[in-house]
Amino acid sequence: MEKIKIGISSCLLGEKVRYDGGHKWDRYITDTLGQYFDWMPVCPEVEYGLPVPREAMHLVGDPEAPRLVTVRTGTDQTEGMLKWVEGRLKTLEQADLCGFIFKSRSPSSGIGGVTVYTPSGMPGRKGAGLFGGAFVRAFPLIPVIDDGRLHDPQLRENFIERVFAYQRWKEFLMHGATIKDLVTFHTEHKLLIFAHSPKHLSVLGRFVADAKKYTAVELLSLYITQFMDALRLLATAKKNTNVLLHIIGYFKKQLSADEKKELLDVLDTYHKGYVPLIVPVVLINHYVRKFDEPYLKKQHYLNPHPIELMLRNHV
Numbered sequence: 001m002e003k004i005k006i007g008i009s010s011c012l013l014g015e016k017v018r019y020d021g022g023h024k025w026d027r028y029i030t031d032t033l034g035q036y037f038d039w040m041p042v043c044p045e046v047e048y049g050l051p052v053p054r055e056a057m058h059l060v061g062d063p064e065a066p067r068l069v070t071v072r073t074g075t076d077q078t079e080g081m082l083k084w085v086e087g088r089l090k091t092l093e094q095a096d097l098c099g100f101i102f103k104s105r106s107p108s109s110g111i112g113g114v115t116v117y118t119p120s121g122m123p124g125r126k127g128a129g130l131f132g133g134a135f136v137r138a139f140p141l142i143p144v145i146d147d148g149r150l151h152d153p154q155l156r157e158n159f160i161e162r163v164f165a166y167q168r169w170k171e172f173l174m175h176g177a178t179i180k181d182l183v184t185f186h187t188e189h190k191l192l193i194f195a196h197s198p199k200h201l202s203v204l205g206r207f208v209a210d211a212k213k214y215t216a217v218e219l220l221s222l223y224i225t226q227f228m229d230a231l232r233l234l235a236t237a238k239k240n241t242n243v244l245l246h247i248i249g250y251f252k253k254q255l256s257a258d259e260k261k262e263l264l265d266v267l268d269t270y271h272k273g274y275v276p277l278i279v280p281v282v283l284i285n286h287y288v289r290k291f292d293e294p295y296l297k298k299q300h301y302l303n304p305h306p307i308e309l310m311l312r313n314h315v
């Protein structure tokens with residue numbers, strides 16, 4: 001499998017680019033995710049031209065439009081950094097990224113939760129770093145996360161699921177993106193969307209059914225915006241249980257009374273939080289293979305990302 005291109009704050013890969021000459025190497029990122037992702041490192045502060053080591057910086061002023069200022073001497077780097085950001089975002093348009101992992105709490109790279117100080121030096125409201133915030137505004141479809149949230153099992157699973165889904169969308173675009181292909185894409189993602197948001201599933205279904213009412217550009221733009229919005233909503237145990245019950249409905253007549261009871265018991269233990277999602281999913285995948293159910297076999301919900309990442313072992 002070709003690796004998926006993901007942007008990343010350089011210091012998370014172990015590059016010594018931080019203000020103090022250090023790094024923030026995250027071994028889960030390099031050793032585990034690195035098996036599937038091809039990194040495109042970005043360090044705004046060094047690429048903009050600041051040295052290593054350098055004076056630490058923080059955000060000051062209006063959280064909606066903060067200034068980037070050095071902590072000790074008060075040097076304002078905002079204008080230069082914003083100019084650099086504008087140019088870098090242009091180059092990233094061509095980078096074919098399917099996700100970005102940002103360093104948390106950085107005044108340059110953070111995507112939220114970065115402390116913005118008041119002019120008198122008191123910690124005020126939270127905001128986004130100059131590059132991180134601009135990236136999210138420029139590429140609203142690209143899945144993003146910071147390294148803090150990446151270590152929350154549910155947010156991590158959600159982010160990686162979105163990365164793989166977005167990559168499938170890009171492949172769909174590369175292969176022509178006809179209405180027929182959109183019907184196939186939508187059909188194969190139905191249960192995945194359902195697990196995040198039944199409401200979005202019906203909206204997306206209407207786009208596909210009414211495809212001829214739109215121009216191709218309109219249709220694809222409407223579809224992918226709603227699709228990525230849906231996947232951003234977390235798939236809770238309640239929503240997953242609903243989807244899994246729906247799946248069982250496809251082969252309940254073929255199951256013996258014992259098999260059915262076992263399956264429903266396993267689902268109940270998942271719903272109550274005693275076992276992770278992977279447990280009912282493995283059992284259901286077994287029956288999908290055994291009964292060779294064509295619709296279910298193609299559902300990305302049952303295999304949204306490589307099992308080796310063990311993401312559903314912790315949610």
Ligand code: SF4
Pocket residue numbers: 009010011012017018019042043044045046103106108109
């Ligand atoms: S947080 Fe961002 S700006 Fe700071 S060292 Fe890491 S990549 Fe560079």
